Amino acid sequence: MSHLPINLHEASKRGWSELDIIFVTGDAYIDHPAFGVPLLARLLESRGLRVGIISQPDWRNVDSFRILGRPRLFFAVSAGAMDSMVAHYTPARKLRRDDAYTPGNRHGARPNRSTIVYTSCCKAAFKDVPVVIGGIEASLRRFAHYDYWDNKVRRSILLDSKADMLIYGMGEAQLLELTSRLQSGENLHSIKDVRGTCVVVDDLSDLTGALRLPSCEDVCTSKAKYSSAFKTTALEQNPYSGLILVQPHGERAVRCNPPALPLTTKMLDSIYLLPFTRLPHPSYQEIVPAWEQIKGSVTTHRGCSGGCAFCAITHHQGKFIQSRSESSIVSEVGRIVQQSWAHGVISDIGGPTANMYGAVCTAPDKGAACKRTSCLYPEICRNYRVQDDIAVKLLRKIRSINGVRSSVISSGIRYDLLLKQPGYFKDLVRYHVGGLLKVAPEHLSDSVTRLMRKPGSSVFVKFLEMFRSESRLVGKRQAVVPYLIAGHPGCTLDNMVDLALKLKELGLRVEQVQEFTPTPGSLSTCMYYCGVDPFTDDAVHVPIGEREMRLQKALLLSHVASERKNVLAALRLAGREVSVARLLGHTQLTRKPR
16 A cells, blocks of 8 residues: 655556646645545545645746646645645734644745645646646635635635636545546536536526626625625535525626535445555655644544534535444544554544534435524524434444554534433543543623524533533543634623633633634624624624734633733723622732733
8 A cells, every 4th residue: 555646756656657637735645534635536546547646846846746747637726624824824914833734844835825826836837737626725715705814805716716617615526527527528618517616607698597696896895795695605505405606707707506415424434445544655754743633533424513603614514414334434443553653542533523423414305405504503403313322332332442542532522412412421521531621612602602603601511510520420530621712703802701700610721712713705704804794784893903802812811820911901991890809819909900
């Protein structure tokens, strides 16, 4: 078992003088199913295609894009596992100094707006070879979108990159159909109807059955039109009933076909049985931090039913849960623990949300006509069924596998669902928490969690009590680490004071606070840019400016001595000086806020 070729010498060892498809990615090449490009490349290889990967090419030298020669069918370009601007910049728009997807954790191995730059380089290297773009960066920028780093609305990345097609979502079904049709003799530019793809159309007169969005020009000049366009796209995400969406850009338009259908269990199983080495390419001399984090992880399912406002996963993977079979997962765990680097440790058993494994829609039409953007908000849908017994059986099977010393669940846990999974909850607390359980309430002020599309404070408090009680019952010293966001649209200093006091009441401390970043394509970003909730048209407070963000963060770090000056300033600005004693202790009452 070997890696896919990254140069012509490695291709020749396989007897390949020409490749069919060449992937270009902003990440290091790690042959692991948790990485999108290697997974798709392995899938195409299994269908008899000759596939290579150009990883983190030098975009300043076009020859870097010729290292595998000329692809017969197309280049497939991805910025990597993260949007390149998110990977490069902090929420304060300051340059990051590291990159977990690069050997040695070094920053600078990929350009800003990688999809656009790589596409340009591919076309410069072989000007008549089509380029298909995909991955998270392309998916969430497929329509005209607000870009935080330019602080303006940019047009579709399909037009900015001049690519020939955009694949959004996970990509397997789209690539298989596309390559099959190309192999049968169709021209890529004539293929405009593949689900989960976007193409540019020149003739706007014949778009039968399509729903027209406000134009790029309209959403650039009108926040009301932007908000309306976002709402429409969000409501048309159901792969079974979503319409073709068309957004004019000048005299041309971006045609976005309905999402690809969810993969079957059989298809998922076949993908994860592909011959991944699970290792970084042997040419790397330094550790890739992202590999260290996920090397022993197992993906049990795809999709997320949560629809959190600030998250891209539901937009990218869909809200319908697609679960692997127990036998497929158990087989993969068995292979992992046989590896010397695994040391018998399974570092994660999950997906976007670990405890959604096996979840199904029990509506008569299986959710085909559903317009909800979340199965869990504003309350858990009566048709949404989490299968506790199936998840428990899987965990017990994994624990019994010869060679498994420990198996931890480090994916996110949806605690409102956990309250409906007594068996999973008990096994999680007894066997699968590595001392600290990470959960993401994001906030505990109900007015803010409503905008985040998250459960409210009472649900989290009930979960916390149950977790602590169960941990005591089994004699384990375990704690919850809450992930919280500062500066989310709708969050005021007053809300953050309430959150800080609630954390103190619950005996919780946070070591790190996530600052809200308006990432492309999310509901929260729409609220940040427009100042309204697009589904209600209600005005939303938008925290803007370094000072307000600094004070919001400080309130969550009130136990840190260096933050107390900021905490006092925040309390004074919020008109909450009366809370000084509760938050900082009685000794602070004698000090004057400065």
